[in-house]
Amino acid sequence: MPTDAELIDYSTRAPRLPPPVDDSLVNADVPRATRLDLYKSLQVLRQFEKRAYDLFMQNLVKGTSHLSLGMEAIASGFGAAMQPGDYSFATYRGHAHTLARGAHPGQVMAELLGRENGLLGGKGGSMHLTDVEKGMMGSYAIIGAHLCIANGAAWSAQMRGTDQVAVCFFGDGTTNIGAFHEALNLAAIWKLPVVFVCENNLWMEYTPIDLITAVPHPAGDRASAYGMEAPVIDGNDPDAVYLAAVAALAKARSGEGPAMVEAVTYRSGGHSRADPGKYRPAAEVEAWAGHDPIPLYHGRLLKVGVAEEELTSIERQAALLVDEATEFAKAGALPGEDVLMTEVYADGSSRWRN
Amino acid sequence: MAELTYREAVAAGIAQEMRRDPRLVMLGEDIAASGGVFKTTVGLVEEFGPARIRDTPISEQAILGAAMGASMTGIPVIAEIMFSDFLAVCWDIVANQIAKSRYMTDGQVSFPLVIRTANGGGVRFGAQHSQSVENWPMMIPGLKVVAPSNPIDVIGLMAASVRDPDPVIFFEHKSLMATKADIPDREIVDELGSARVLRNGSDLTIAALALMVPRALEAAELLAADGVSAEVIDVRSLVPLDTATILGSVTKTGRFFTVEENPRLCGWGAEVASIVTEEVFWDLDGPVVRITTPHIPLPSAASLEDLALPSVDRIHETISKSLG
Secondary structure, three states: OOOHHHHHOHHHOOOOOOOOOOHHHHHOOOOHHHHHHHHHHHHHHHHHHHHHHHHHHOOOOOOOOOOOOOOHHHHHHHHHHOOOOOEEEEEOOOHHHHHHOOOOHHHHHHHHOOOOOOOOOOOOOHHHOOEHHHOEEEEEOOOOHHHHHHHHHHHHHHHHOOOOOEEEEEEHHHHHOHHHHHHHHHHHHOOOOEEEEEEEOOEEOOEEHHHOOOOOOOOOOOHHHHOOOOOEEEOOOHHHHHHHHHHHHHHHHOOOOOEEEEEEOOOOOOOOOOOOOOOOOHHHHHHHHOOOHHHHHHHHHHHOOOOHHHHHHHHHHHHHHHHHHHHHHHHOOOOOHHHHOOOOOOOOOOOOEO | OEEEEHHHHHHHHHHHHHHHOOOOEEEEOOOOOOOOOOOOOOOHHHHHOOOOEEEOOOOHHHHHHHHHHHHOOOOOEEEEEEEHHHHHHHHHHHHHHHHHHHHHOOOOOOOOEEEEEEEOOOOOOOOOOOOOOOHHHHOOOOOEEEOOOOHHHHHHHHHHHHHOOOOEEEEEEHHHOOOEEEEOOOOOOOOOOOOEEEEOOOOEEEEEOOOHHHHHHHHHHHHHHOOOOEEEEEOOEEEOEOHHHHHHHHHHHOOEEEEEEEEOOOOHHHHHHHHHHHHOHHHOOOOOEEEEEOOOOOOOOHHHHHHHOOOHHHHHHHHHHHHO
């Protein structure tokens, strides 16, 4: 039982440490080209999120934003494993998942800046990134609903007889809301081609997930209640995520029904823009900083014989891409009155009376 | 020509659209093998099969989430929420997800879906199975709201709702289920956003919806016996709202009354009364009057529920008193 002191100040609790790096994954069955793509994706997502943070500090991004810093391996791993026709459903922490499906980084950045050339014309913002053409079916900012919605896209694929899979990313906190359980049950009884991916970053906003959850693994330990298995994996190891994604997607695509993965990870920063994350034990933050996916994967790629220069070149390409995205976004006009009243209804208007 | 009840018309309207569009599916609790708790889906699973008429668990969020996700990826859907009171259980999906996503994504997604639900009082079910909640979705941008008052409108507005590319909340009134009408043997397709003048009159206009429509018509008979000529409009569709028909009528008669089953505060008639007052004030010969359920949860006992809902006599008396 936690002490009162621990419940008053969570930073006094014992740190929850990352798993040791699984060195056997050096020999994992991941093609070299895929590994280079994964590294590029990690670099783009990391540098994009850092830039988004800088732009907050310059007051160019208003409102709030939830960054995936430290958690990029999950979006990168699944992004590399998914087919172009597959569907992604993300939460408000959705920048990485949107970029990982191939959305234009400039349009994503412009959306954060509230510009006319943003992915959603400035109407959605950071928490609602969507790019239907790329299979990114939306970022849903109220916990729970989008698991049920992802089921619907999977049901649609099943009815249309395609081999599309819907992949739904959510946090550890989501596992305690009713919609999580409704969604898993329906997916199981209808054998829907859907993959549920729990990004367990150990913190439900400002509260440690283990203090408010009945089981140690919020998704992994609950899957069996719905006839599923959910491997608990190192969500900071891109190879581990990629392999789990390939397996889960294959299962869902085969018609056997839904799959679930619990990827344990850590966000390097706070929950959102307003949060410096000071409630966390210093030793915990430090330990996870030592288990960051980027240096981890950099080291692995060197071990498998990729040249340092090749990695440096990828890092430079990513930096260039993010610079271009920033310039594209900053050059965008502010959206005006001409779009304020559009697209409420399917005829493009907001007309509710004659 | 065949005589159908309101409840049979629901199934007939769904069947008409399912025959037309082989993609259309429906899901909900007890809708398949048992034909729905109000027997509004009888015969559908036999004709269209269990893949298109699907029974679900008691999981309203899962039902509407599935409807939303399927409709945004190419499958038009009808979802049933058994009692409209239960919309509160899945209101996030209705109000935050389905309603807003087109606007938030600047038009990237569409939701060709209909949420059908049994609405309203008069059946002694008590406060959690009797509410009239059509005003809830009415106040949310992005939704359309329909409430038919008779079997022909049930079929025609069902067809219009299914064919509409926007999400439509379709309210079926529990107390009208047994009402009957002759239905022509042909495809029936109506349009959203058109009110209907059911009785012409020259002294005053009454706007009513669903169960309140037959009551308003009966009250108009009593008024006629008093020598007062009432025009009765069935509003039918709250969003889109046919203000032209209502304003045209008020301009002619000079008096306006609403008859609403919603509890008093923010019932649908409040918006209509506000529009009338703002736009044809100088054509009015007296105050706009709303006749509503009082601002209370609906009681269960028959005697109490009858006191709460606007009755023919209350409509007649309120209007007579207002005319002076």
